[in-house]
Amino acid sequence: MCQVDDGNFPVLEKKSVIGPNARDCMKCGEKAVVIARIKDAFCRSCFLTYFTHRFRATFGKARLVRDGEKVLFAFSGGQCSSAMVNLVKRGLDQSTHKKLRFIPGLIYIDEGVVTGQSKEERSTTCKRVSDMMKETGFPWCIATLEESLDVPPKTSPSHPEGDNTGKEGDSFHSNQTLTTDELSGKLDEISLDTRRTQECKDLLESMTSLTSKEDLVRNLRIRLLMHKAHQMGYHKIAVGDSGTRLSSGILTDLAKGRGAAIPLGMAFADDRCGDVTLVRPMREFTTKEIVMHNSFFNVDSLFLPTLSTKAGEYASIDTLTESFVNNLQTNFPSTVSTVFRTGEKMCAAETSNSEPDQCCSMCMSVLDTAVGKSSALSATRFSLRMSREGSVGKSRCGADETDDATCSESSSSQCCGQGDGSCHSNTKKGVSFESLGRTLCYGCQVTVRDMKDVSLLPSHVIDEAEKLDRRSRMRDEISDFLLGEES
Known part of the structure; x- marks a missing residue:
């Protein structure tokens, strides 16, 4: 027959809560007022010394x-x-x-x-x-x-x-x-x-x-x-x-x-x-x-x-x-x-800081989009392109491609989507979404992809994208006249 005071089961003791009032300062032994870390208890004066020292040490270590x-x-x-x-x-x-x-x-x-x-x-x-x-x-x-x-x-x-x-x-x-x-x-x-x-x-x-x-x-x-x-x-x-x-x-x-x-x-x-x-x-x-x-x-x-x-x-x-x-x-x-x-x-990632093409025109971080055709980024790009071609198409503007040149494939993702036959392309500053994407890191590409109108981006982003796009086209045009690395 079971009894309450059977004594066969251990009694769980309640764990005492350790607060700053139950601890002494780890530096001077005075009454602690704060626990900064897991076991670091400080009094008021030592906490200020600890805080100030870490702040100065951050500058000092970096030199x-x-x-x-x-x-x-x-x-x-x-x-x-x-x-x-x-x-x-x-x-x-x-x-x-x-x-x-x-x-x-x-x-x-x-x-x-x-x-x-x-x-x-x-x-x-x-x-x-x-x-x-x-x-x-x-x-x-x-x-x-x-x-x-x-x-x-x-x-x-x-x-x-x-x-x-x-x-x-x-x-x-x-x-x-x-x-x-x-x-x-x-x-x-x-x-x-x-x-x-x-x-x-x-x-x-x-x-x-x-x-x-x-x-x-x-x-x-x-x-x-x-x-x-x-x-x-x-x-x-x-x-x-x-x-x-x-x-x-x-x-x-x-x-x-x-x-x-x-x-x-x-x-x-x-x-x-x-x-x-x-x-x-x-x-x-x-x-x-x-x-x-x-x-x-x-x-x-x-x-x-x-x-x-x-x-x-x-x-x-x-x-x-x-x-x-x-x-x-x-x-x-x-x-x-x-x-x-x-x-x-x-x-x-190792990159050449002297090469402007290596920096994102928006966040100035290293470009991480130079990947192979079998990469996850390439697969994502392909999926986005297929989704855009299937859902947007030429019917989004209500006009044929021959009637409105701004509704080309390169700018279809930035179409106004009015559906009344009067397309107003968002690439009026001369940079399409694809051209802009070549100058952005992947994270900024995702940010710009959420925009309804890329022409509203700051002028420094548009200007850098246009400049880098011109440099890329010029490099392609003169590629036959450039000496290879083996030369």
């Missing part, structure tokens, strides 16, 4: 930034960029041991056009961000995402290293007091409520998926940062990408077919853009550590809406991957570091 060199910090007002700027300000303090030696500058890119904010809302946001930048005492400037549409295909520094001014409207402001009206006037001079604003809206509306929009906005932002750095004589740009964001970005890039760009996309130094190098000094920190740092030391930050704000978990590949990584990190605290260190071991 990339020289003493006295100017570094442009991309400031968005968010948690990561606010922590980054606060650490820089603390590291430049005269009383700080082994202080930082570079000269910082701040830039904020207003992306209100992405979320459809009004002129007044964008002016208010810029005023709040400018107040935060002025408190640092660093030189600063404000730009808008619309300016990325005017970025030339190839840029070069227009001013010497010691000059802090660029072209008209790009001057840096240091410790200036701006009223709301003065700031609104400055924004009017840049590109609010202009033709470029409407073109940027049309470009975003032409994208059929949130994933493609996020890719496009990211590329435009990087292009604009590079252009502003060129104009103002900066050769280093620091962004606040955390280790958590980079880890989810690794899986996101794999899902999007951007595996070739992962080594540079998560490295400390990203030099794909030529003489302007993108650095990521916050890559050693998780988002949790950054938020704890800001909370303990009263670092101000802003929450600014983005494309994925209030979007569902399955709204895009980026949001789904981010949710997946964060959920794993909650139950398995080594998830971010494992993914991050695995990504570090990936090697970039």
Whole structure:
């Protein structure tokens, strides 16, 4: 007969929950207030020392930034960029041991056009961000995402290293007091409520998926940062990408077919853009550590809406991957570091940086489309071509190919699809989808494929595609007169 107190079964003991109050600081033995990693408990003072040391060590190990060199910090007002700027300000303090030696500058890119904010809302946001930048005492400037549409295909520094001014409207402001009206006037001079604003809206509306929009906005932002750095004589740009964001970005890039760009996309130094190098000094920190740092030391930050704000978990590949990584990190605290260190071991494909044909005209990463006929990419291209020929055809425009030359096979995927016999080809800038695709990496090809009108792409993408297309045709024409390698 069974009894409750039979004693034949072991009694499971409840596992005690280990919190910071039950631990001592691993450095000084004082009462711990935070557990940064799995077993790393710190008091308030030791946590600041630990955080600051790792930040400086990231710069020190790379040995990339020289003493006295100017570094442009991309400031968005968010948690990561606010922590980054606060650490820089603390590291430049005269009383700080082994202080930082570079000269910082701040830039904020207003992306209100992405979320459809009004002129007044964008002016208010810029005023709040400018107040935060002025408190640092660093030189600063404000730009808008619309300016990325005017970025030339190839840029070069227009001013010497010691000059802090660029072209008209790009001057840096240091410790200036701006009223709301003065700031609104400055924004009017840049590109609010202009033709470029409407073109940027049309470009975003032409994208059929949130994933493609996020890719496009990211590329435009990087292009604009590079252009502003060129104009103002900066050769280093620091962004606040955390280790958590980079880890989810690794899986996101794999899902999007951007595996070739992962080594540079998560490295400390990203030099794909030529003489302007993108650095990521916050890559050693998780988002949790950054938020704890800001909370303990009263670092101000802003929450600014983005494309994925209030979007569902399955709204895009980026949001789904981010949710997946964060959920794993909650139950398995080594998830971010494992993914991050695995990504570090990936090697970039060898390519010649002097050959412009090797770079994507949109994201500037290495082209990964030079594959054999039996590859998976070739099979994908064949399937897309057969699907397009079967579903689109000449009936999509309601006109024969002989009646409208713009409805040729090379541009059928970009047909307006009106069905009224009046075709308006989207290749009015002289570049078809096929010609444009030859200058894009696979990931950017997928992004452009989601567009309704490729002519709405920024001018630097179209111009580079046209130039590379002309070079390719010229090379084919003179191929019989070129000496082979064996000669």
